[in-house]
Amino acid sequence: MKPWKPDIDRKMVFKSVREYPPMAVSLYTMMFNKTGTWRTVRPVINYEKCVYCLMCWKFCPEPAIYLEPIEVKGKERMKPIIDYDYCKGCMICAEECPVKAIEGVEEER
Amino acid sequence: MRLPLPEREVMTPGHLACQGCGAALTMRLALKALGPRTVLSIPACCWSVIDGPFPHSTVNVPLFHTAFETAASTASGIRAAFEILGKEDVNVVAWAGDGGTYDIGIQALSGAAERNDNIIYICYDNEAYMNTGIQRSAATPLGAWTTTTPVKHPKSEPKKDMVSILAAHRIPYIATATIAYPEDLVRKLERAKETKGTKFILILSPCPPGWKTRPEDTVKLSRLAVQSRVFPLLEIENGEKWILNMNIKKPVPVVEYLKLQGRFRHLKEEDIQRIQEYVDKEWERILKRCGLA
Numbered sequence: 001m002k003p004w005k006p007d008i009d010r011k012m013v014f015k016s017v018r019e020y021p022p023m024a025v026s027l028y029t030m031m032f033n034k035t036g037t038w039r040t041v042r043p044v045i046n047y048e049k050c051v052y053c054l055m056c057w058k059f060c061p062e063p064a065i066y067l068e069p070i071e072v073k074g075k076e077r078m079k080p081i082i083d084y085d086y087c088k089g090c091m092i093c094a095e096e097c098p099v100k101a102i103e104g105v106e107e108e109r
Numbered sequence: 110m111r112l113p114l115p116e117r118e119v120m121t122p123g124h125l126a127c128q129g130c131g132a133a134l135t136m137r138l139a140l141k142a143l144g145p146r147t148v149l150s151i152p153a154c155c156w157s158v159i160d161g162p163f164p165h166s167t168v169n170v171p172l173f174h175t176a177f178e179t180a181a182s183t184a185s186g187i188r189a190a191f192e193i194l195g196k197e198d199v200n201v202v203a204w205a206g207d208g209g210t211y212d213i214g215i216q217a218l219s220g221a222a223e224r225n226d227n228i229i230y231i232c233y234d235n236e237a238y239m240n241t242g243i244q245r246s247a248a249t250p251l252g253a254w255t256t257t258t259p260v261k262h263p264k265s266e267p268k269k270d271m272v273s274i275l276a277a278h279r280i281p282y283i284a285t286a287t288i289a290y291p292e293d294l295v296r297k298l299e300r301a302k303e304t305k306g307t308k309f310i311l312i313l314s315p316c317p318p319g320w321k322t323r324p325e326d327t328v329k330l331s332r333l334a335v336q337s338r339v340f341p342l343l344e345i346e347n348g349e350k351w352i353l354n355m356n357i358k359k360p361v362p363v364v365e366y367l368k369l370q371g372r373f374r375h376l377k378e379e380d381i382q383r384i385q386e387y388v389d390k391e392w393e394r395i396l397k398r399c400g401l402a
């Protein structure tokens with residue numbers, strides 16, 4: 001399951017300063033900002049090769065990788081899943097993956 | 110299943126950091142350790158932009174944007190307010206860049222440390238003023254290019270020894286950490302959470318546009334900084350007991366770390382030799398202080 005709530009991904013727009021909420025604390029997250037559009041290279045995980053070490057998850061600066069519990073050969077494991085709505089394509093995950101299970105695929109736009 | 114790090118994500122994606130930003134990963138890991146009951150005081154720096162425009166915020170905890178020189182004094186004030194309200198279970202964190210710590214914010218930080226205010230001061234160190242376009246700071250290393258230390262006159266002074274300055278304040282806890290060792294980073298912040306008084310954590314956070322590096326090399330650079338002895342992983346208790354967390358017995362030559370970074374591309378062989386000698390000398394000094402020499 002994604003650790004962040006998808007229902008908070010709206011953008012608040014105010015027409016004038018008077019419409020601003022009278023408070024100093026932000027109410028909404030940055031999830032309206034789908035940074036996936038920044039990507040020029042798309043990291044794709046080959047789950048045949050993946051050894052579930054979670055290096056890619058540990059080092060994602062966004063975070064655009066979340067975990068889902070699965071069973072691999074009778075053992076409990078966490079499967080890393082890349083959220084392409086937000087992945088900026090920095091490719092740290094591919095660089096850090098010890099078994100080179102993540103490949104970079106050029107984005108076409 | 111036991112995970113290597115806390116599973117919770119306090120920070121959300123969608124923030125405005127560059128691709129492969131070390132400072133963004135630093136915040137993500139720090140908030141994993143600190144948890145949602147945290148308040149941040151952030152002066153002008155990249156992180157005041159990364160967080161996003163009001164009323165949006167990526168960190169999901171109260172964040173107080175404050176003036177460049179006041180990260181520590183704002184955090185001291187927030188702590189005082191919590192004390193009056195009788196709330197103790199909140200982490201009050203000053204979160205500043207190296208410019209806001211080594212240069213303009215040192216006075217407020219020294220004041221808080223001298224009073225031993227109950228705050229955690231985290232400096233994410235990207236070794237220059239990145240938010241305003243890569244100007245040198247006192248944390249910029251010897252020989253580095255920045256827009257104010259151009260290749261004809263690269264930085265001729267070594268990095269300021271901030272850790273020793275803080276150690277001289279005899280605060281209860283000081284640590285250095287970096288993103289390539291996230292378990293170590295999380296452990297140190299958990300320790301800072303449990304310690305009363307002023308805590309200072311210095312976290313090396315590579316910056317691709319400022320260091321002229323590839324975004325995918327961010328974690329590798331952070332690891333090489335430790336493995337080449339450029340950035341020792343330390344803990345200091347009460348300014349007196351120095352602990353070296355990782356004694357690098359077989360260091361990687363410093364050139365391996367430097368050659369991945371465009372900001373060092375102008376260096377000649379003798380310049381690199383000079384940097385290597387400086388790193389060796391500093392390491393000897395650290396070993397002595399840790400009682401290992």
Ligand SMILES: Cc1ncc(C[n+]2csc(CCOP(=O)(O)OP(=O)(O)O)c2C)c(N)n1
Pocket residue numbers: 153154155156176177178205206207208209210235237238239240241246
């Ligand atoms: C008193 C004052 N002087 C100058 C500035 C302009 N300014 C904003 S951020 C910044 C640099 C911050 O550098 P650092 O603390 O290293 O953080 P980084 O941007 O590298 O993350 C400067 C000079 C300011 N906001 N206030």
Ligand code: SF4
Pocket residue numbers: 045049050051052053054055056057080093096097098099100101102
């Ligand atoms: S780093 Fe590679 S092997 Fe490890 S979990 Fe990620 S994709 Fe799988």
Ligand code: SF4
Pocket residue numbers: 125126127128129130131132133155159235239240315316317318319
């Ligand atoms: S300039 Fe550097 S520190 Fe600032 S957001 Fe970009 S990568 Fe991060």
Ligand SMILES: [Mg+2]
Pocket residue numbers: 206207208234235236237238239
């Ligand atoms: Mg900086």
